[in-house]
Amino acid sequence: MDEDLPPPIDSPSDAPGRLGEFVSLSSRERSALAGLLEPVQHWPRHHVLRHEAAEPAHLYLLTHGWVASSIALASGKQQIVKVHLPGDLLGAPSLCFTTTVDCLTAMTPIAVHAISRSRLIATFEAFPRIALSLFLSAQKERVALMESLAVVGQAPAHVRIAATLTNLFDRLSERGDAPGGMFHMPLTQRDLGDLIGITPVHVNRTLREMDRLHLIKRSDQTISLLDVDRLRRIAGLPIRRYVFGSNRIASV
């Protein structure tokens, strides 16, 4: 099985990906979104898509691979604030600032479509339902950050790891990329540390302990969640249901 290679999003109707997740868009709206996408670009692992404190001229739609969004502190440490997966829109938080807020780094080989900031804003004004959809997606990202903050602020290392792994599992599962709790895990232990606010050394000891408890199994760059339910209970976060399906905001 091609379990760690999600199908690239190529056809125009799929192109907007998660951009219309909360609002069912008309075909006119979907093609307006697809029209924003510049030709696909491919980049290798470790490529910096956009530095911190740069000119925020573009956003990116990630169609393949993983991208970390990170913030550097004066102390020299950095926090990864989000690991982006395929379908995610990158760079939106910098939209209201004169200079980019986060650094976007490829954690795997990636494929992205650039999106012009000014054209996106023009599309907002022409297509209010697209604006509504992206607004709701932004709120969803806010909630993800709120939960990360809660876990990093209040929980010990093994809980932070459990929360991170179940979160990745859930998001990968939406595209069928984590069958049987197993998925490709390109983050190094240092990356994981930067993500959850823990030293790589301590990440190692904690992972090793979770391994010993048969919560996870690691091999190569692959991880298996052996007991997702128990990991969720350890993480201590509620399962959230999106406004979707029947509640999804219908087409006009």
Next chain:
Amino acid sequence: MDEDLPPPIDSPSDAPGRLGEFVSLSSRERSALAGLLEPVQHWPRHHVLRHEAAEPAHLYLLTHGWVASSIALASGKQQIVKVHLPGDLLGAPSLCFTTTVDCLTAMTPIAVHAISRSRLIATFEAFPRIALSLFLSAQKERVALMESLAVVGQAPAHVRIAATLTNLFDRLSERGDAPGGMFHMPLTQRDLGDLIGITPVHVNRTLREMDRLHLIKRSDQTISLLDVDRLRRIAGLPIRRYVFGSNRIASV
């Protein structure tokens, strides 16, 4: 004492407050926003405006006082993810979920206008520029959370406190509520702890140490930042400039 009570926002043109911060709205748009506001409600300190896991039928525009948005973990601990000040829109993160994400608690006596969720969404579709404006505000909130996460994840206690105090100072200063670095500080040391992920005992020792170093001075429920520049350097976060003024997105 009335000296630290900011003037309430009452006239219809002011009512939208920060809702139009990034887009200059027409008077028609402004009155559409003002029309969303239900009559003002007043609540005492410690009142829970909206519990976690409740029905998300309303948002709130805060016009007076401080409100904490918090998330509870299974461990019994809670994280305050944001301290809202007058002009802030409360409850938006829950918009795309079937159940509310955060708990909204008054930290002072407050005044709020409820906003119907469904009417807000209808307004989005009718007024694309309002949608754009609220979208940008949501991105700004996202950045605030990203910075909180970075500080809580990577910095020791005194840095977290410096970042929190300068952030409050900056936001209060926009409305002239922190003259000379002095402002009313209704958060208890326990609240501060819940906000930055530190035990109240350790918050106390750290505040006391910062007091000794002449960085801050505390009395009553009031705090003075004696050296804002040094506090900013300790916090280690860049000063961000908003897309505003000449860059502000003009009226059609």
Next chain:
DNA sequence: CGGAGTTTTGAGGCTATTCAAAGGTCGTGG
């Protein structure tokens, strides 16, 4: 005046950090 919540202080313990180094993996170039 009593009671509840907040601030302050002390002592001891635990989690996570720092520093250091060895062993492993992988890609690259000789």
Next chain:
DNA sequence: CCACGACCTTTGAATAGCCTCAAAACTCCG
């Protein structure tokens, strides 16, 4: 094909920062 370097993982030992428990002093409010 092997040797090398770069990076990652693993392990150990000592330490620092923060937590827990506990209790006293203080403030505020009824």
